[in-house]
Amino acid sequence: MNRLMHTLVAATLVVAPGLTSAASPPGAASCLGCHTVAVDGGPVPALGSFTAEQMVTAMQAFRSGSRSATVMNRIAKGFSDEEIKAIADWYARRKSK
Amino acid sequence: MIGGGFGGASCARLIKSEDRDIAVTLIEANSTYIACPFSNAVIAGLRQLEQQKFGYDRVRAAGIDVVHRKVTAVDTKQRTVRLEDGKQLAYDRLVVAPGVELRFDAIPGYNEAAAELLPHAWKAGEQTLLLRRQLEAMKDGGVVVMSAPANPFRCPPGPYERASLIAHYLKTHKPRSKLILLDAKDAFSKQKLFEAAWKELYPGLIEWVSLSSGGNVTRVETDTRTFVTEFGSHVADVGNVIPPQRAAAVAALAGVADQTGWCPVDPVSFESTLQPGVHVIGDAIIAGGMPKSAFSANSQARVCATAVVDLLRERTPATPKLINTCYSLVAPDYGISIAGVYQPANGLLTDVPGAGGVSPLDAPKSVRVQESTYAEAWFKTITHSVFG
Structure with missing residues (x-):
């Protein structure tokens, strides 16, 4: 019991006064200007329909121009590999929630 | 909030x-x-x-x-x-x-009362419908005059989309009409795309007048629907003033x-x-x-x-x-x-x-x-x- 209490206190200490933002990765929030997470059947694909790997591959292809696009090629150029991966992982986690 | x-x-x-x-x-x-x-x-x-x-x-x-x-x-x-x-x-x-709010102190002659005759339609609602009704009532062969403000303002491509869609309406319903867009600047958002599309879809219908060609509106006269610029004046059958704005x-x-x-x-x-x-x-x-x-x-x-x-x-x-x-x-x-x-x-x-x-x-x-x-x-x- 005592050990459990300690664990709880420790966990609380880590979470509560933590100074790190709860923000999504840079850029991720803006995706939802056009995309939904849940599949809704519109012409713009839902982010929840991709795995993180698929999203990374698509964004890299948009950025390099190897995959044609209307607007995603222009947007993908604003993100590094690390940023793309962080966004893809974040959406993959949201989907699984 | x-x-x-x-x-x-x-x-x-x-x-x-x-x-x-x-x-x-x-x-x-x-x-x-x-x-x-x-x-x-x-x-x-x-x-x-x-x-x-x-x-x-x-x-x-x-x-x-x-x-x-x-x-x-x-x-x-x-x-x-x-x-x-x-x-x-x-x-x-x-x-x-x-x-934003529209600045009714920016263009002499253009105040809230003037907007009932020369709608801004830059806040959607009754003003949007007023401009639509005026276009519907206009004779074929009429002249629509619009004015666009200097930067910054709400929706930078908006005046040019509006000119395009009004041109679409005119081409479809009143093909002898014309649209003059008086601009307080020399360049605008998506300019090359708009201009290429105007040439393709609405040849001769839209005339864009840049700042340096006399596009800056210095005064409006509501009773005659006249847009006065530094270089002359334009009389409209339907007039749309998009005035300068602020927070x-x-x-x-x-x-x-x-x-x-x-x-x-x-x-x-x-x-x-x-x-x-x-x-x-x-x-x-x-x-x-x-x-x-x-x-x-x-x-x-x-x-x-x-x-x-x-x-x-x-x-x-x-x-x-x-x-x-x-x-x-x-x-x-x-x-x-x-x-x-x-x-x-x-x-x-x-x-x-x-x-x-x-x-x-x-x-x-x-x-x-x-x-x-x-x-x-x-x-x-x-x-x-x-x-x-």
Whole structure:
């Protein structure tokens, strides 16, 4: 019991006064200007329909121009590999929630 | 939260969804929101104003206290907001998303009364319908005169989309008519795309008059529907004045607007650089490279919501990246876009080098059709996420 209490206190200490933002990765929030997470059947694909790997591959292809696009090629150029991966992982986690 | 548009209503909902323990009140004077994006299609008779209207039931259902009252005072020292009914609300953090107000002191002869004859239609609603009715009543062979302001203003490609869709209406219903667009600047958003499309779709119908060719309107005479410029004058059968703008009045009440009429903010948290504890988002802010669009307001709302929650929970907001994408319709099945990615630099939101830009000038028709489809999809998605 005592050990459990300690664990709880420790966990609380880590979470509560933590100074790190709860923000999504840079850029991720803006995706939802056009995309939904849940599949809704519109012409713009839902982010929840991709795995993180698929999203990374698509964004890299948009950025390099190897995959044609209307607007995603222009947007993908604003993100590094690390940023793309962080966004893809974040959406993959949201989907699984 | 003051202001219930694409920025404010979004931000209120996102704060609540990130942390249900935070009490959020949305103060919005109007019980129905009338969206500006796509209102140019209403003017051209391609869409009904009802399709632009949204209510706040779902915002309320998300646990937000929605109050339809005007704000009469903001006390940033005591951290209170006073409403027209005398009620006072206390806040820990205030977010102001006021949008723009039209400057009726900028063009001699153009005041609120003049707008009943020469509509601005730059706030969707009765003005949108007035301009539409005037176009419908105009004889074939008539002259439509529009004027566009200098930067900055709400929706940089908006006047040119409007000119395009009015031209579409004229070509379809009144083919002997003409449109003159008087501009207070020498360049505009998506200019090459618009000009190429005008040449292709509306040859000889639209005449754009740049600032250096005498486009700056110095006076309007409502009784004769005359636009007076530095170089001469143009008499309209239907006139549309899009006047200069500034952050709406509540920004001045809150002390967040500077001498330019717009609101400087920290680009990480959207906190006012003039009033600690007050955040400003949307068309009202000085956003650097980011244009005044519904998409921008919504992107900013998302970042601001997280920053507000972080600051209330004594966390440090993270450095964001934001996206803007704006579609314009040149014809119902002809869409073009501009996109940008932005990050904080030198106290502003600055374009990420190498990213963004406009639709290709040489794109095939299929791409224009596709972008018109995406434009509609965007409107549906964003209005659903804000109001649905």
